[in-house]
Amino acid sequence: EDKVVQxxxxxxxxxxxxxxxxxxxxxTNFRSLLWYKQEKxxxxxxxxxxxxxxxKKSGRLSSILDKKELFSILNITATQTxxxxxxxxxxxxxxxxxxxxxxxxxxxxxx
Amino acid sequence: KAGVTQTPRYxxxxxxxxxxLSCSPISGHRSVSWYQQTPGQGLQFLFEYFSETQRNxxxxxxxxxxxxxxxxxxxxxxxxxxxGDSALYLCASSRTTRQGGEKLFxxxxxxxxxx
Numbered sequence: 001e002d003k004v005v006q007x008x009x010x011x012x013x014x015x016x017x018x019x020x021x022x023x024x025x026x027x028t029n030f031r032s033l034l035w036y037k038q039e040k041x042x043x044x045x046x047x048x049x050x051x052x053x054x055x056k057k058s059g060r061l062s063s064i065l066d067k068k069e070l071f072s073i074l075n076i077t078a079t080q081t082x083x084x085x086x087x088x089x090x091x092x093x094x095x096x097x098x099x100x101x102x103x104x105x106x107x108x109x110x111x
Numbered sequence: 112k113a114g115v116t117q118t119p120r121y122x123x124x125x126x127x128x129x130x131x132l133s134c135s136p137i138s139g140h141r142s143v144s145w146y147q148q149t150p151g152q153g154l155q156f157l158f159e160y161f162s163e164t165q166r167n168x169x170x171x172x173x174x175x176x177x178x179x180x181x182x183x184x185x186x187x188x189x190x191x192x193x194x195g196d197s198a199l200y201l202c203a204s205s206r207t208t209r210q211g212g213e214k215l216f217x218x219x220x221x222x223x224x225x226x
Binding site: 034036040041042043044045048088090098099100101102103104 | 114115144146153154155156157158159167169199201214215216217218219220222
């Protein structure tokens with residue numbers, strides 16, 4: 001059974017801090033790892049990673065995948081209160097079970 | 112370009128009733144997936160439709176069913192509702208079937224409460 005574990009489950013930091021969110025996985029026939037941000041209801045797409053060691057970057061957010069050690073990290077630098085959200089990690093495998101999601105990291109940025 | 116649209120936004124039902132949820136994907140997207148999100152279990156895959164055919168199904172009982180129309184719009188039905196069906200039901204669309212490694216775009220969900 002495919003499994004995705006995110007840590008920490010919750011995190012409270014101050015504005016301006018840098019945070020690192022972790023995602024480890026076990027999946028059959030790995031195809032992709034995706035990060036989503038969920039603020040209210042609709043998860044919004046952040047990154048899709050398929051190749052090991054290649055960093056994806058968008059503004060203050062970046063992510064990297066390690067296919068050998070089966071994990072990914074999401075970094076957010078110079079955090080702002082608008083970064084407060086649940087960050088979801090999901091893995092797509094070669095099976096027929098859709099994306100497997102982790103439980104998410106609830107990030108709270110205090111002013 | 113309009114995003115994924117789900118209706119209704121909120122629903123309150125009682126045990127034993129049935130419910131139908133609707134999802135309109137992004138224009139040009141042919142794959143629609145449904146997920147159930149609860150505080151305890153997180154997001155769990157229900158099923159995926161592509162070109163009006165169910166391609167994949169998650170580990171949910173047969174009370175959960177769906178269909179897709181020729182315009183790619185999809186409906187999800189839950190019969191004989193149970194208290195444990197209370198959840199946020201999210202629909203996601205992509206250009207092709209997810210197994211191709213496509214990223215999913217999610218709607219805002221339908222919040223279902225079963226009393």
